[in-house]
Amino acid sequence: MTTxxxxxxxxxxxxxxxxxxxxxxxSVVVAELASRPLGLxxxxxxxxxxxxxxxxxxxxxxxxxxxxxxxxLLTPLRSAWELIDSPSVVGKRVVLKPNIIYNVPxxxxxxxxxxxxxxxxxxxxxxxxxxxxxxxxxxxRDITDLLYSSGIGPMLDDLGVRFVDLNHDDxxxxxxxxGYAGREVTWLPKTIAEADLIVSxxxxxxxxxxxxxxxxxxxxGVVPGVKxxxxxxxxxxxxxxxxxxxLYETIAPQVAIVDGIIGMEEDGPLFGKxxxxxVLVVGTDLVAVDATCARIMGLEPIKxxxxxxxxxxWLGLGVMNQDRIKIVGVPISSVKQDFExxxxxxxxxxxx
Amino acid sequence: xxxxxxxxxxxxxxxxxxxxxxxxxxGYRRGSMSYVEPTAFALLALFGPEGAGGQNVADARFQAxxxxxxxxxxxxxxxxxxxxxxxxxxxxWMTYPATWMFNVLLKIAELFAYYGEPEDKxxxxxxxxxxxxxxxxxxxxxxxxxxxxxxxxIDSDLRGWGWGSGEAAWVIPTSLALVALVVEDPxxxxxxxxxxxxxxxxxxxxxxxxxWNVGNPWMLGKKLPPTADATAFALxxxxxxxxxxxxxxxxxxxxxxxxxLDDYITKSNSDHTVALCAWALNLYREAKDxxxxxxxxxxxxxxxxxxxxxxxxxxxxxxxKRTVQGQDKxxxxxxxxxxxxxxxxxxxxDNRYYLEPK
Numbered sequence: 052m053t054t055x056x057x058x059x060x061x062x063x064x065x066x067x068x069x070x071x072x073x074x075x076x077x078s079v080v081v082a083e084l085a086s087r088p089l090g091l092x093x094x095x096x097x098x099x100x101x102x103x104x105x106x107x108x109x110x111x112x113x114x115x116x117x118x119x120x121x122x123x124l125l126t127p128l129r130s131a132w133e134l135i136d137s138p139s140v141v142g143k144r145v146v147l148k149p150n151i152i153y154n155v156p157x158x159x160x161x162x163x164x165x166x167x168x169x170x171x172x173x174x175x176x177x178x179x180x181x182x183x184x185x186x187x188x189x190x191x192r193d194i195t196d197l198l199y200s201s202g203i204g205p206m207l208d209d210l211g212v213r214f215v216d217l218n219h220d221d222x223x224x225x226x227x228x229x230g231y232a233g234r235e236v237t238w239l240p241k242t243i244a245e246a247d248l249i250v251s252x253x254x255x256x257x258x259x260x261x262x263x264x265x266x267x268x269x270x271x272g273v274v275p276g277v278k279x280x281x282x283x284x285x286x287x288x289x290x291x292x293x294x295x296x297x298l299y300e301t302i303a304p305q306v307a308i309v310d311g312i313i314g315m316e317e318d319g320p321l322f323g324k325x326x327x328x329x330v331l332v333v334g335t336d337l338v339a340v341d342a343t344c345a346r347i348m349g350l351e352p353i354k355x356x357x358x359x360x361x362x363x364x365w366l367g368l369g370v371m372n373q374d375r376i377k378i379v380g381v382p383i384s385s386v387k388q389d390f391e392x393x394x395x396x397x398x399x400x401x402x403x
Numbered sequence: 404x405x406x407x408x409x410x411x412x413x414x415x416x417x418x419x420x421x422x423x424x425x426x427x428x429x430g431y432r433r434g435s436m437s438y439v440e441p442t443a444f445a446l447l448a449l450f451g452p453e454g455a456g457g458q459n460v461a462d463a464r465f466q467a468x469x470x471x472x473x474x475x476x477x478x479x480x481x482x483x484x485x486x487x488x489x490x491x492x493x494x495x496w497m498t499y500p501a502t503w504m505f506n507v508l509l510k511i512a513e514l515f516a517y518y519g520e521p522e523d524k525x526x527x528x529x530x531x532x533x534x535x536x537x538x539x540x541x542x543x544x545x546x547x548x549x550x551x552x553x554x555x556x557i558d559s560d561l562r563g564w565g566w567g568s569g570e571a572a573w574v575i576p577t578s579l580a581l582v583a584l585v586v587e588d589p590x591x592x593x594x595x596x597x598x599x600x601x602x603x604x605x606x607x608x609x610x611x612x613x614x615w616n617v618g619n620p621w622m623l624g625k626k627l628p629p630t631a632d633a634t635a636f637a638l639x640x641x642x643x644x645x646x647x648x649x650x651x652x653x654x655x656x657x658x659x660x661x662x663x664l665d666d667y668i669t670k671s672n673s674d675h676t677v678a679l680c681a682w683a684l685n686l687y688r689e690a691k692d693x694x695x696x697x698x699x700x701x702x703x704x705x706x707x708x709x710x711x712x713x714x715x716x717x718x719x720x721x722x723x724k725r726t727v728q729g730q731d732k733x734x735x736x737x738x739x740x741x742x743x744x745x746x747x748x749x750x751x752x753d754n755r756y757y758l759e760p761k
Binding site: 056120121153154155156164165190192194195196199202204205208209219220221222224238259263277278279280281282284285288319321322394396 | 430431432435436438440459486487490492495496516554565566567570571573575576616617619623625628630631632634637671672674676679681715717718720722724726742
């Protein structure tokens with residue numbers, strides 16, 4: 052008597068299905084691992100965002116000539132504002148975030164007060180409900196003396212415009228939108244969290260760690276020192292580039308106005324040499340603005356040089372590609388400079 | 404003159420009692436969110452024997468201290484540290500001033516009799532443990548040591564304290580942690596190896612021309628200038644741990660820091676910085692200099708009894724402003740800030756109960 056085997060034999064179709072399922076599952080696992088720390092879902096979202104950017108209109112960046120701080124700067128700034136697709140500020144509470152870091156003798160480090168004044172006048176003229184100037188400086192807890200030595204304090208006193216020290220403001224927890232820097236949340240000053248519109252106002256400078264410090268890197272000054280300390284070192288040691296793009300995506304400043312009238316070359320952001328570029332650069336896509344500024348400095352924003360611009364572009368947060376940027380005002384070629392590059396840290400290590 | 408400052412001091416205490424938030428804490432500005440640091444400093448100031456720490460304490464001050472202490476007791480995390488404010492769940496540098504304040508409360512019998520609770524010793528002990536185990540900078544590997552030595556000319560084997568757990572050390576948190584630890588038992592703690600190491604850290608981080616900044620005296624071969632706030636906190640830190648054996652290099656860096664602040668206080672346009680400088684300087688200087696600093700602090704920019712303004716050229720204009728205003732005659736505070744007012748009150752008192760509590 053023969054007994055039928057109790058073992059079920061797998062059919063060819065079932066085997067094929069099983070193999071396919073395994074292959075798909077395995078691919079998903081491999082893709083998930085390969086896309087860390089972003090993760091597959093985030094990576095897919097970024098891919099769609101990048102594709103979307105590729106089909107969109109060119110982003111406008113305005114470059115206008117501004118030969119010195121002593122001239123009327125409101126006129127060229129107004130012209131730049133009207134050349135781009137600028138947002139309405141009517142009835143809005145606008146926060147201007149200049150770059151105010153240090154007072155080092157004979158160094159031109161901070162955003163010039165004349166540019167800030169022109170921006171205040173422009174926004175008031177365009178109907179802003181309130182214009183606030185705010186900074187959370189990195190190297191000292193009390194910013195008051197720096198405000199006066201930079202000329203910004205007297206200018207604000209003269210105009211009657213409020214200044215907020217972001218380092219000691221009330222703070223709120225904001226969920227990070229990107230997840231690039233390994234933190235789920237970033238504490239932000241209430242003044243920033245509640246602003247209707249944020250304008251990043253950096254100075255055109257090279258930077259010895261980041262290649263260049265422009266409108267996105269300027270956002271380091273937004274995080275409160277009271278939580279992150281001085282000089283906000285945790286944002287450097289956990290990765291400069293991931294932190295810059297994380298802050299850009301989470302804070303979402305809508306406009307950049309770059310003080311490129313006198314910039315800084317070589318050992319920026321503090322000890323570099325003065326370099327006049329005689330421009331103001333304005334735009335709503337901060338990646339495009341920073342890429343344009345880098346090109347004005349003679350610094351192509353490639354991965355090896357100004358990685359955070361490349362990274363922000365790769366993440367689809369803006370556009371870096373020159374073909375996707377419509378320069379309005381004067382062309383880059385007419386204002387392009389050859390900024391001396393920041394020191395190579397590797398070479399510096401060998402020098403000392 | 405001393406009686407004049409006593410009046411200033413009493414007004415400052417009144418401002419502190421009046422500017423307390425409903426939750427028992429104090430903010431950096433009156434009416435702003437309560438933070439642990441300004442709360443600890445407000446309490447340290449109010450602990451003064453002429454404030455809420457002596458006899459016949461006014462009820463408003465008495466209640467303010469009780470509520471302030473309740474606020475801090477409630478904010479301590481299970482790991483023994485404090486965040487910066489109520490919703491901050493991660494312990495950090497504000498553990499240093501909070502622990503400092505509890506040490507003073509525990510050491511002064513009269514204060515403890517008024518305001519202490521049985522759990523305060525445990526709170527302090529857990530705070531101290533956090534500072535020693537979590538707040539202190541970890542060691543670095545040789546490659547990092549060499550890189551940092553070349554780029555910043557600092558010795559990474561000398562370990563101070565950071566703003567957050569596991570982070571690099573900086574001058575201000577190191578100074579605050581030093582005070583928090585030493586005030587518990589100054590004669591013993593001054594000889595503790597961690598404290599001695601932290602003193603070496605502060606000496607190593609001193610700027611070559613005097614004073615301190617965040618903690619980078621050099622950056623890629625260039626001198627990074629000192630700042631008043633870091634210098635003031637460093638000098639307050641040194642004050643609690645200087646001993647007879649410090650003559651030599653340590654006293655030299657302290658003196659250079661004092662010289663820097665002596666000059667800076669006359670130029671500053673900030674009431675807060677003037678308060679910090681006056682506090683740090685007055686821990687070292689003779690009576691006449693202390694009086695000058697206190698006049699500057701309370702009266703602001705003044706000459707021959709008349710308020711003065713400073714002139715700032717800006718785009719062809721001359722902008723005039725009385726930048727340092729001194730104590731507000733109406734409220735008794737400085738720049739409407741409980742934090743600045745607490746520091747000013749500490750600068751106005753010659754009693755050093757908060758550094759040598761007995």
